[in-house]
Amino acid sequence: MRTFRIGGIHPEDQKLSANVPIEAVALPKQAIVPIHQHVGAPAQPVVAKGDRVKVGQLIAAANGFVSANVHAPISGVITKIDTAVDAWGLPMPSIFIDADDGGDEWLETIDRTPDLNRICKLTGEEIIQKIQDAGIVGLGGACFPTHVKLTPPPGSKAEVLIINAVECEPYLTCDHQLMLEHGEEIFIGISLIMRALKVERAIVGIENNKKDAIELFRELANRHFGIEICPLKLCYPQGGEKQLIDATIRRQVPSGALPIAVGAIVQNVATVYAVYEAVQKNKPLFERVMTVTGKNVTRRGNYLVRFGTTLADVIEHAGGIPEDTDKIIAGGPMMGRAVINVDMPAHKRTSGILLMPESESARREPVNCMRCGKCVEACPMGLEPFLLIQQAERRLWDDMERNDIMDCIECGCCLYSCPSNRPLLDYVRLGKNTVGGIIRARSAKK
Amino acid sequence: MKKLIISPAPHAHTDNTVQKTMLNVLIALAPAYLVSLYFFGLGALIVSLTAIVSCVLFEYLIQRFLLKGQNSVVDLSAVVTGLLLAFNLPSNLPLWMIVIGSLVAIGIGKMSFGGLGNNPFNPTLVGRVFLLISFPVEMTAWPRPMNSWNLFSSYIDAETAATPLGILKGEVGELPNMMDLLLGNMGGSLGEVSAIALIIGGIYLLVRKVITWHIPVSVLATVAIFTAILHAANPELYASADVHLLTGGLMLGAIFMATDYATSPMNNRSQLVYGIGIGIITVIIRVFGAYPEGVSFAILIMNGVTPLLNYYIKPKRFGEKIKAQKVTK
Numbered sequence: 001m002r003t004f005r006i007g008g009i010h011p012e013d014q015k016l017s018a019n020v021p022i023e024a025v026a027l028p029k030q031a032i033v034p035i036h037q038h039v040g041a042p043a044q045p046v047v048a049k050g051d052r053v054k055v056g057q058l059i060a061a062a063n064g065f066v067s068a069n070v071h072a073p074i075s076g077v078i079t080k081i082d083t084a085v086d087a088w089g090l091p092m093p094s095i096f097i098d099a100d101d102g103g104d105e106w107l108e109t110i111d112r113t114p115d116l117n118r119i120c121k122l123t124g125e126e127i128i129q130k131i132q133d134a135g136i137v138g139l140g141g142a143c144f145p146t147h148v149k150l151t152p153p154p155g156s157k158a159e160v161l162i163i164n165a166v167e168c169e170p171y172l173t174c175d176h177q178l179m180l181e182h183g184e185e186i187f188i189g190i191s192l193i194m195r196a197l198k199v200e201r202a203i204v205g206i207e208n209n210k211k212d213a214i215e216l217f218r219e220l221a222n223r224h225f226g227i228e229i230c231p232l233k234l235c236y237p238q239g240g241e242k243q244l245i246d247a248t249i250r251r252q253v254p255s256g257a258l259p260i261a262v263g264a265i266v267q268n269v270a271t272v273y274a275v276y277e278a279v280q281k282n283k284p285l286f287e288r289v290m291t292v293t294g295k296n297v298t299r300r301g302n303y304l305v306r307f308g309t310t311l312a313d314v315i316e317h318a319g320g321i322p323e324d325t326d327k328i329i330a331g332g333p334m335m336g337r338a339v340i341n342v343d344m345p346a347h348k349r350t351s352g353i354l355l356m357p358e359s360e361s362a363r364r365e366p367v368n369c370m371r372c373g374k375c376v377e378a379c380p381m382g383l384e385p386f387l388l389i390q391q392a393e394r395r396l397w398d399d400m401e402r403n404d405i406m407d408c409i410e411c412g413c414c415l416y417s418c419p420s421n422r423p424l425l426d427y428v429r430l431g432k433n434t435v436g437g438i439i440r441a442r443s444a445k446k
Numbered sequence: 447m448k449k450l451i452i453s454p455a456p457h458a459h460t461d462n463t464v465q466k467t468m469l470n471v472l473i474a475l476a477p478a479y480l481v482s483l484y485f486f487g488l489g490a491l492i493v494s495l496t497a498i499v500s501c502v503l504f505e506y507l508i509q510r511f512l513l514k515g516q517n518s519v520v521d522l523s524a525v526v527t528g529l530l531l532a533f534n535l536p537s538n539l540p541l542w543m544i545v546i547g548s549l550v551a552i553g554i555g556k557m558s559f560g561g562l563g564n565n566p567f568n569p570t571l572v573g574r575v576f577l578l579i580s581f582p583v584e585m586t587a588w589p590r591p592m593n594s595w596n597l598f599s600s601y602i603d604a605e606t607a608a609t610p611l612g613i614l615k616g617e618v619g620e621l622p623n624m625m626d627l628l629l630g631n632m633g634g635s636l637g638e639v640s641a642i643a644l645i646i647g648g649i650y651l652l653v654r655k656v657i658t659w660h661i662p663v664s665v666l667a668t669v670a671i672f673t674a675i676l677h678a679a680n681p682e683l684y685a686s687a688d689v690h691l692l693t694g695g696l697m698l699g700a701i702f703m704a705t706d707y708a709t710s711p712m713n714n715r716s717q718l719v720y721g722i723g724i725g726i727i728t729v730i731i732r733v734f735g736a737y738p739e740g741v742s743f744a745i746l747i748m749n750g751v752t753p754l755l756n757y758y759i760k761p762k763r764f765g766e767k768i769k770a771q772k773v774t775k
Contacts, residue, residue, distance in 0.1 A: 006762065006764050009460075011458050011460075012458075020618075035736060046566055060470075060668040069561065121516040130638050135772050146641050151495060155773075170458060185684055195511040202651075217503075242765070246764075248630075252764055252765040252766075253764075253765055254765040255763065255764075257765075269512065290607050325450075326450065326451050327451045327452075327457065328450055328452055331455075332459075333455075333456060333457040333458040334455060334456045335455050335456065336455060336457065337454075338450070338451065338452045338453055338454075338455075338457065339450075340450060340452055350719055355455075356457060359460060360449045360457075360458075361457070362451055363459070363460065364463075366564075367464060367516075367521065368518070368560075368561055368562045368563045368564065369563045370464055370467075370523070370562050370707045370708060371563050371708045371712065373707070373712045373713065374462070376712050376713045376761055377714075379761075380764065381500065381763065381764040382760075382761045382762050382763040382764045382766070383763070384712060384713070384760070384761060385763075387756075388710060403760075404763060407765075408763065410455075412455050412456030412458075414458055415459070416456050416458060417460050417462070418460075419460070419467055420463075420464055420563075421459070421463075421466050424642070425455070425456065429454070441536055
């Protein structure tokens, strides 16, 4: 069994909520829908205060090509377009919808039947257009608009589609459960994307801790032409785009380049499901499956959540915040962000909510670096975190650039593996942001 | 609701700590220590306890009264330094010399640079080489391994004997046979004699992922190849590779001293170069130099080269070599 070739760590996988069936969370009375849930320009609101909207109706339109549409997650009346407070206390422009009549009146064009729809007569361009209209973004966490990713720059040609079903983040199980419950739909979605990209070959990378999903997908793959299943040895950060490409097709994306440079396009498995729904069911992206988990959470599981539902409501549905919770994380423990505000709404980026007990929350006191080199061994990009932290502390930005700081994918392997508890990634991030700014300023001057 | 902790990702952390790492090194040193207790008796116990106690004490005093920093003794690194220093000393060395050696090792070798991780040279070897140069007679009068268990004479009036490397350099004596070389039944410093016990410790370190194979293997392979070539050229003048591998401080140096975190390079590529350098310098000193043994000097010299290796030899970056590969199945 294969994995990527440089670095990597093995955190405990802690898939506590594995095999818990997906359950829908009750609709919120008020949905707070941020207009900027993706990478790129914020969407432009197309509704006004007092308008009545149905579920799935466009409420904010993409502003430019690298941007994404936003749709109403509940039916009701727009009460205001104002700023909400995001998970870190920063303002977040949002559209507020108050539910009426239960708030679940859908647009008539959306096919709500559970029947599989295998037939698609659309051309590749039409599929991409539908994906763009539905506001689909990468649901693995980056939230990069999917239609942009499916439109390779002129001169480059995709050879292979790689489906990211790795879910290497500890604790998270939403993709796993989605695969078990909606395998057929995902395969249709893969075929649709293959048609959109005009590629003949797709590889689904699944980590070996999801044996039931591997088995199910192998069976399905027998009935679908050109789709292969590639089981992968457990190793974090295998779900990183570059790592996954290396693991599945043994090609390394050069520094600073996009996966298309080696002929690959990577899509997350949850995104693929959203594509199926958008293209075959006319359903835009206004809800997603997220994992609510933690050692002491009573009803941990995988929940289907409408965007705009507050994290507090979702947690309440999962049994409430346990007594000893000291940290609430949006996402997984490796790359998720600790939130200060549980009243922020869930949106496209929220792949999970992790409630961490006291014993695990606090960082340990840093001590001297003993130069053991564990961070160098762990870095999946082959960087030298111990050196970068020294240079960031001394503000040696040029030296950091020479040491390839911009290649860092912020996976957290260095900080995870440090026996001295050095704040490696914090300083690396500081350096990466600063160096990135310097590079942008330099190229703007030219 | 109570206050939440906010910190940047990642929120998970390895169980590994400095203390655990040092504890693993101590466990790995245990087999060799037991062998030395067997061969050198009370002498080994006295020397090692003196070295450990004085190293820990000096680190504590310097940290407390000079650096005024956090108490760093709990990380066990001073215990490792003390035990390794003892491993490099003859088992009948006067106590006051051991205390001086510990002071040099901890005070000059380690704490003067700011403590754990900041020292450019291996503290143990700094202490050892200081003693070797200052007290050459005492430092090279190695007791003969005891033939019978006589605890009390083993320290005070131990019989001394030439080491195999001394014999190669012209001292009077007879080379031990292969079995004695492996088990450690020969004259030498306290902890360096038993190759088998040291290798067991080395395997433990590899299994617990405290060290990687790169440094020990490159050191030993280089010495083996270099001496094998010399032996092939003139078997009468130069000893064979196995004698060189199993004698002196080579095993101890390759497995425990050269792999010292702070003073060895940070990535696998540069570690190989570092190991090859140690191997070459060791053989040159042993065969052509004035001293019978050269591992300590070789490691210290390569310690000095380590910053350059770190600067010029980078780890293999992701995407460094883009091979024109077909999509593999």
